[in-house]
Amino acid sequence: MIHFSRVSKHFAGKAVVRDLDLNIAKGEFTVLIGTSGSGKSTTLKMINRLVEHDRGQITFADEPIEKFRAQDLRRRMGYAIQSIGLFPHWTVEENIATVPQLLKWPKAKIRDRVTELMELLHLDPQQFRKRYPHQLSGGQQQRVGVARALASDPEVLLMDEPFGALDPVTRATLQQEIARIHQLSGRTIVLVTHDIDEALGLADRIVLLSDGQIVQQGTPLEMLTQPATPFVRDFFGRSDVGIKLLSLARVGDRTRRGESVAGEPVLASMTLREALSVFVARHTEQLPVIDDNQQSLGVLHFSDLVAERENA
Numbered sequence: 604m605i606h607f608s609r610v611s612k613h614f615a616g617k618a619v620v621r622d623l624d625l626n627i628a629k630g631e632f633t634v635l636i637g638t639s640g641s642g643k644s645t646t647l648k649m650i651n652r653l654v655e656h657d658r659g660q661i662t663f664a665d666e667p668i669e670k671f672r673a674q675d676l677r678r679r680m681g682y683a684i685q686s687i688g689l690f691p692h693w694t695v696e697e698n699i700a701t702v703p704q705l706l707k708w709p710k711a712k713i714r715d716r717v718t719e720l721m722e723l724l725h726l727d728p729q730q731f732r733k734r735y736p737h738q739l740s741g742g743q744q745q746r747v748g749v750a751r752a753l754a755s756d757p758e759v760l761l762m763d764e765p766f767g768a769l770d771p772v773t774r775a776t777l778q779q780e781i782a783r784i785h786q787l788s789g790r791t792i793v794l795v796t797h798d799i800d801e802a803l804g805l806a807d808r809i810v811l812l813s814d815g816q817i818v819q820q821g822t823p824l825e826m827l828t829q830p831a832t833p834f835v836r837d838f839f840g841r842s843d844v845g846i847k848l849l850s851l852a853r854v855g856d857r858t859r860r861g862e863s864v865a866g867e868p869v870l871a872s873m874t875l876r877e878a879l880s881v882f883v884a885r886h887t888e889q890l891p892v893i894d895d896n897q898q899s900l901g902v903l904h905f906s907d908l909v910a911e912r913e914n915a
């Protein structure tokens with residue numbers, strides 16, 4: 604769907620992206636990761652032409668991106684960034700509705716879509732609809748930013764550290780929402796982060812950048828278990844690879860079905876790593892597991908986590 608062929612970008616004569624070859628398949632969740640200054644944001648912005656590349660070719664839906672008007676490209680690609688970029692004099696509702704307005708959707712349809720997205724992102728529509736960005740917390744503003752990016756149901760979602768300023772709990776909730784949106788809609792997503800757990804938990808494919816070049820790309824499991832260079836191994840943290848692998852599996856994968864035990868249940872969609880924290884916090888060896896419909900599924904045993912780690 605999006606294809607980079609030997610793409611370079613220079614700023615003031617210095618190459619910040621060099622000879623990049625990258626293929627982003629339709630429906631794929633790609634995560635760009637790397638140290639600060641490695642060229643992640645620049646790579647993302649070249650996709651919707653916020654930054655124009657100066658060598659090589661980028662295609663979208665088999666057409667060179669120069670063939671699209673930048674504004675058309677941006678309507679087809681939702682874009683959410685850490686520093687949010689909400690319009691300060693517009694209400695939450697107006698901010699979320701930016702692209703639907705441009706596309707001249709009927710009023711009622713826009714209203715319904717805004718309500719739907721606010722609920723999806725856990726912003727009470729009644730309470731927040733008419734507020735202005737300065738009347739929201741940083742995390743709430745970020746959620747509005749994500750809602751805005753999703754508003755017109757774009758073919759591609761580009762996100763640059765969209766959860767950066769959130770506390771770990773809200774961040775985990777939003778990550779789960781994005782994962783769910785991806786599973787439901789099969790939308791193509793490109794996310795920039797320097798949070799390794801976020802990358803491991805969300806990506807179909809991780810692209811590790813360093814100094815404007817791709818060091819390695821592959822599935823989360825490949826990046827952890829077959830690092831191409833010592834840099835890759837260090838980046839993904841050799842010391843607790845076992846723990847990191849836990850980020851890749853879900854509670855549901857390890858649940859002993861049909862068993863039951865008393866206690867506050869955990870969701871089958873939670874990662875094993877999150878479950879590990881729950882075990883530790885509650886000093887317990889067994890947790891009841893429920894599915895997304897709140898139905899009892901079985902029991903997760905701590906020993907099954909440990910076995911998983913030793914295999915890794």
Ligand SMILES: Nc1ncnc2c1ncn2[C@@H]1O[C@H](COP(=O)(O)OP(=O)(O)OP(=O)(O)O)[C@@H](O)[C@H]1O
Pocket residue numbers: 614615619637638639640641642643644645646797
């Ligand atoms: N408009 C610009 N003018 C000049 N240099 C720029 C510009 N934008 C980015 N750069 C430089 O290009 C390099 C890559 O920047 P980029 O924003 O892509 O990095 P990044 O990987 O997103 O980093 P971070 O994790 O800190 O966000 C940096 O050295 C940066 O200073």
Ligand SMILES: [Mg+2]
Pocket residue numbers: 643644645763795
């Ligand atoms: Mg950046």
